Amino acid sequence: MLVSQAIEGRSSCRDFQAKKPARETMVRLMELTIRAPSAINLQPWQFTVVRDEEVARLSRQLQKAKTETGQGCAPDNLQPLAEKYVERKRQLSRGMGPLLEEAGVEAAGFIDQGSLNFYGAPAVVVACLDRTFKPVRAFDVGLAVGWLLLAARELGLDTCPIGLIAAYQEPMKDFLNIADNYEVLVAVALGYGNPDSPLNRLRSPRAGLEEVVRWY
Numbered sequence: 001m002l003v004s005q006a007i008e009g010r011s012s013c014r015d016f017q018a019k020k021p022a023r024e025t026m027v028r029l030m031e032l033t034i035r036a037p038s039a040i041n042l043q044p045w046q047f048t049v050v051r052d053e054e055v056a057r058l059s060r061q062l063q064k065a066k067t068e069t070g071q072g073c074a075p076d077n078l079q080p081l082a083e084k085y086v087e088r089k090r091q092l093s094r095g096m097g098p099l100l101e102e103a104g105v106e107a108a109g110f111i112d113q114g115s116l117n118f119y120g121a122p123a124v125v126v127a128c129l130d131r132t133f134k135p136v137r138a139f140d141v142g143l144a145v146g147w148l149l150l151a152a153r154e155l156g157l158d159t160c161p162i163g164l165i166a167a168y169q170e171p172m173k174d175f176l177n178i179a180d181n182y183e184v185l186v187a188v189a190l191g192y193g194n195p196d197s198p199l200n201r202l203r204s205p206r207a208g209l210e211e212v213v214r215w216y
C-alpha cells in the first residue's frame, strides 16, 4: 500500500466488529508506530495497549466517571471560536446527522457515549507524554499517533482517535496503572470496522489549500 493510499483511505471508524486483531498484528503496529521521529530522538512517549475484556472494563470505569463529571467532547478553545471553526463543526454534524439517523442511533450523546466505549473496538492504544517535558512535546506523541493511524491502514485495521479520554486522567491512570509523571493525551480505538454500518460511511471534508496554506 502506498502512503498516499493509507492517507486517503483512512477515516475515523465509529462502529467496530468484535473480531480481534491478532497479537502479531498489534506488535507490528506498535513497531511501526515507534519509528516516528521525535526531537533529539527523545521518544517522550509511552503507549499502553488495552485488549479484549480489559477494553470493556476500562470503558465501564469511564462511563462511571462521566456520570460524576459529565465531561463530553469539546473543542478545547482558549478563546471564542472564530466563525470558520464553528462552520467546520457544523459541517461535521451535518455529515453525521443523516448517517446516525440511518443507523437508528440517537444523535444526542452518541459521540460522548461512543468515545468512552471506544465504539465497541476490541483494542485501544493509549498515548501518553512524559511530563518531564513541556506540553509542546505532545507534538512528538501526535506524530507517532499519526504513524499509528497510517500503519493501521496497511495492516487492514480501522481506527478512531479518542481525545475525550484526556479529560479522564484519573480513571485512565488508575485503571491502567499509568505512572503519575505521564499525561494521557489521546487513545486510538482499533479493530475492524463494520462494513455495513452507515456510521463508517462518513467522509469528513477539509478546508481547501487556499484557506489553510500560505505560500511565500
Ligand SMILES: Cc1cc2nc3c(=O)[nH]c(=O)nc-3n(C[C@H](O)[C@H](O)[C@H](O)COP(=O)(O)O)c2cc1C
Residues within 6 Å of the ligand: 010, 011, 012, 013, 073, 092, 111, 114, 115, 160, 161, 162, 163, 164, 165, 186, 202, 203, 204
Ligand atoms: C486529537 C484527536 C482527538 C479526537 N477525539 C475524538 C473523540 O474523542 N471522539 C471521536 O468520536 N472522534 C474523535 N476524533 C476524530 C475526529 O472527529 C476526526 O478525526 C475528524 O472529524 C476528521 O474525520 P476523519 O478522521 O474521518 O478524517 C479525534 C481526532 C483527533 C485527531
